[in-house]
Amino acid sequence: GQNIDQPTEMTATEGAIVQINCTYQTSGFNGLFWYQQHAGEAPTFLSYNVLDGLEEKGRFSSFLSRSKGYSYLLLKELQMKDSASYLCAVRDRVGNTDKLIFGTGTRLQVFP
Amino acid sequence: GAVVSQHPSWVICKSGTSVKIECRSLDFQATTMFWYRQFPKQSLMLMATSNEGSKATYEQGVEKDKFLINHASLTLSTLTVTSAHPEDSSFYICSARDQRITYEQYFGPGTRLTVT
Numbered sequence: 306g307q308n309i310d311q312p313t314e315m316t317a318t319e320g321a322i323v324q325i326n327c328t329y330q331t332s333g334f335n336g337l338f339w340y341q342q343h344a345g346e347a348p349t350f351l352s353y354n355v356l357d358g359l360e361e362k363g364r365f366s367s368f369l370s371r372s373k374g375y376s377y378l379l380l381k382e383l384q385m386k387d388s389a390s391y392l393c394a395v396r397d398r399v400g401n402t403d404k405l406i407f408g409t410g411t412r413l414q415v416f417p
Numbered sequence: 418g419a420v421v422s423q424h425p426s427w428v429i430c431k432s433g434t435s436v437k438i439e440c441r442s443l444d445f446q447a448t449t450m451f452w453y454r455q456f457p458k459q460s461l462m463l464m465a466t467s468n469e470g471s472k473a474t475y476e477q478g479v480e481k482d483k484f485l486i487n488h489a490s491l492t493l494s495t496l497t498v499t500s501a502h503p504e505d506s507s508f509y510i511c512s513a514r515d516q517r518i519t520y521e522q523y524f525g526p527g528t529r530l531t532v533t
Contacts (some may be wrong), residue, residue, distance in 0.1 A: 404451065
């Protein structure tokens with residue numbers, strides 16, 4: 306089956322670093338995405354990992370370990386505007402189908 | 418960058434009526450489009466995968482006769498919610514895959530449906 310787990314909520318302080326973990330079990334892993342979503346808006350793309358290791362993009366970094374079925378999103382120098390939901394999504398390829406399976410999402414609240 | 422639009426952005430309808438939501442890729446061709454539903458404080462749930470010129474593939478538990486999907490061109494997919502009920506009230510989001518960049522999906526802004 307397919308299962309993607311993230312913490313439901315996290316809080317952090319402005320200027321701090323926060324790590325959001327994601328564990329997954331899917332049939333045909335073909336990459337992992339992280340998206341940011343503000344309330345009432347569509348998700349926006351943050352990162353994509355298909356190979357093991359760390360991908361860094363400005364204040365945001367994403368790590369993947371395929372053998373462990375594990376990823377994390379690291380947010381540095383937190384800003385108030387980073388308060389949002391962060392969605393882990395796995396690209397699941399089975400036969401001719403190729404689709405994104407989303408985790409439950411992690412609501413991050415940044416305090417001053 | 419790639420842009421996906423949805424229309425309408427919000428709609429209120431009465432129980433028993435049908436509502437059509439459009440999803441368009443504005444500056445790229447999308448052979449595949451996806452329809453998601455999101456309830457408050459929950460994540461996105463894939464409803465169906467829509468391929469241009471062929472029938473949509475529905476996820477388990479999604480009624481294909483109730484949620485009609487048409488992907489008639491490389492830039493347009495529509496979702497029609499037929500005989501809407503209050504429990505169909507949700508945030509509907511489409512995404513489109515650029516056929517040149519097969520790993521990334523671009524999301525539309527979403528459509529808020531309220532059924533009274």
